[in-house]
Amino acid sequence: MKVQVIENVLKINDEIAALNRERLRRAGVLALDLIGAPGCGKTSLIESTLRKIGGQHRIGVIVGDLTTQRDADRMAKYSEQVVQINTGKGCHLEAQHVRQALARMEVSRLDILFIENVGNLICPVGFDLGQDAKVGIFGVCGGDDKAAKHPYIVTEAALLVLNKIDLLGICPFDKDLFRRDIKKLNPTVPVVEVSTLRDDGLDPWCEWLGKQRAAKQVNEL
């Protein structure tokens, strides 16, 4: 006997994500899902950002890793609201992880929430967490072909970051090719270049954050 059904497989995840989104919307928090491969500099980007604009915005962080508390320990130097999620074998965060983390935070005392996903350019993109936008992060050390090889994050991201530009000229990396690949997949997505090691190039990134945060406030009024 056939049962007629056409349904989103991730329905439950997406329903929990909608609850997260509503909770964050009510609190006026800009929530960003940061997605990138291991070693591209997600944590260092958040650290640099906390150092630079942590005095202007109340920034919280949810950080996902298979194991260890190391990222949370690093970022706790700069923010009082940091929650580490250990996914065990899970290669990405799901909406339920974020929901549990939000329960441990004072959401009403936040302006911006970074959700640092598990280091992975594939799986995290397909799981809605309740974020306002996804940000894709690439590192120069990862090679110039990573955008072309991982189209989902490029098509889904509201902004892309190329980190570790201090390694240009040391690691082989064709920046024109990297940007051409992105433009083909997503002609309108902005790309900012930073070196978190040298705290270089962070102004456009922080300006973008400020604009997103301001737009969020207007929307909430």
Place this chain on the structure above:
Amino acid sequence: MHEFSIAEALIERVAAHVPAGTHATTVRVTAGPLRGIDPDALDLAWTSMAASNPVANARLELTLTPWTLVCADCGEVFEADSPEAMCHCGSGRTGIQGGDELLLTGLEVDDDPTSAGATK
């Protein structure tokens, strides 16, 4: 290995749709290319879950849809094996259309309790 998460979500969705007194024998899923699903990995995840959840005894039929590209020069919409495929008009200026679907598209159930798991 997001296939394990997807298999878990799938079991939960199938269980929600199987009428009382029946069990699923075939589960049909359609996934777009952006989802990056490896059929063997999904099959392994699905099979390994059968031990703890009888729903996964059902046969899993996965359909992977091809890339759908739209040409910026001639406007043709066409299917391709790669997102970097050229348009028939010779243009390389193509964009991806859709491709992120992940759907439970069909179920077959059997109301004979003695055949539970026999399809695997």
